Amino acid sequence: MERFEIEITEEQVGSRIDKALSSINSEWSRTHIQHWLKDGFVLLDGIQVKPNYKVKLGDIVTVDEPEPVELDVIAEDLNLDIVYEDKDVLVVNKPRGMVVHPAPGHPGGTVVNGLMHHCTDLSGINGVLRPGIVHRIDKDTTGLLMVAKNDQAHVSLVNQLVEKSVTRVYTALVHGHIPHDNGTIDAPIGRDKRDRQSQAIIDKGKHAVTHFKVLERYGDYTLVECRLETGRTHQIRVHMKYIGYPLVGDPKYGPKKTIEFGGQVLHAGTIGFDHPTTGEYLEFNAPLPEDFQALVGRMRQSVDKKDA
Secondary structure, three states: OEEEEEEOOOOOOOOEHHHHHHHHOOOOOHHHHHHHHHHOOEEEOOEOOOOOOEOOOOOEEEEEEOOOOOOOOOOOOOOOEEEEEOOOEEEEEEOOOOOOOOEOOEOOOOHHHHHHHHOOOOOOOOOOOOOOEOOOOOOOOEEEEEEEOOHHHHHHHHHHHHOOOOEEEEEEEEEOOOOOOEEEEEOOEEEEOOEEEEEEEOOOOEOOEEEEEEEEEEOOEEEEEEEEOOOOOOHHHHHHHHOOOOEOOOOOOOOOOOOOOOOOOEEEEEEEEEOOOOOOEEEEEOOOOHHHHHHHHHHHHHHHHHHO
């Protein structure tokens, strides 16, 4: 356990204590700080306070940062939808609501838990909690994920991601009527300074490029295909919001009044890469999940009725 003593300056005055501390140390998430406050690892002038306490100039905050807890990954039979598998790579079609790897708050029921049951040969480059994981898709995003079954394959797939040679195509339903048939969004993405759990377009963010094409229009909604050139956290969700067409159902970046869907209407339908051993280009496709298809069907019917 490491102890930090922090004096609140004018820059933090008036902020919640959890927000103030996360702005001081970017490695501390507000969620972690809230748990530490509850457990007595964060004290204000020696006294325990709630996360919504507004800090004052000169406040002395003591943070006893606990040692990270290494979670045991338990193999679980989650009946994963394995689209492809050989001795080097595996492609899984992730359902909505499933987290990719264990983390605080999600110790089980993840893709990794299912993979540990399915096979024992996964790359170890990303450590105990993320064996085989080369890239991620959000919990409520469905679709294809490539997995490395050994370290050589892992390095190859990561290099392809860095070189932007991996094909990643998504389908999304967005709010608004997009008038043009296609476009490119080139805007840097970084952590939102006002909300450490969100991403935003910021000048000093990481280079991010999304190409989109309109597939269908349904009045105030548009079905689009998004092709990733880069792979930043929440990239499609942030980019589509940035140009004024946020994803339907998105609880973080979408409007408050949206269609209830259990998360953003986003599907990673196509993934393609060069095989780490043979060099052969492989591409895989997963159809829209049933709930996505049903929603699109209702959209089409609504438009047809208006046109009738």
